[in-house]
Amino acid sequence: MAAVNASGGEHGGEADGPAGRAARRWVCPCSVPPVLLATVEGDRVNLKIRDRYYHIEGVQGRVRATCPRCGREHTLTLKGGATDA
Numbered sequence: 001m002a003a004v005n006a007s008g009g010e011h012g013g014e015a016d017g018p019a020g021r022a023a024r025r026w027v028c029p030c031s032v033p034p035v036l037l038a039t040v041e042g043d044r045v046n047l048k049i050r051d052r053y054y055h056i057e058g059v060q061g062r063v064r065a066t067c068p069r070c071g072r073e074h075t076l077t078l079k080g081g082a083t084d085a
């Protein structure tokens with residue numbers, strides 16, 4: 001699997017219908033298993049931080065996250081509703 005590098009942290013976009021709530025895993029592939037940064041459902045970003053869950057809805061634009069293991073920064077681009085353009 002190709003590494004998700006600096007620009008455009010998107011990979012393996014399945015063509016899910018808008019109604020389909022298929023959560024996409026946003027990961028850093030630096031280790032096995034990959035480090036989960038967040039899950040994405042359409043315009044919603046779900047974050048789990050220790051015992052806490054954050055559901056951020058209506059996200060448009062870019063989300064940046066730094067992998068806690070390798071320190072690499074990842075950028076996820078969301079376009080309000082359209083999962084993958």
Ligand SMILES: [Zn+2]
Nearest residue numbers: 028030067070
């Ligand atoms: Zn990493």
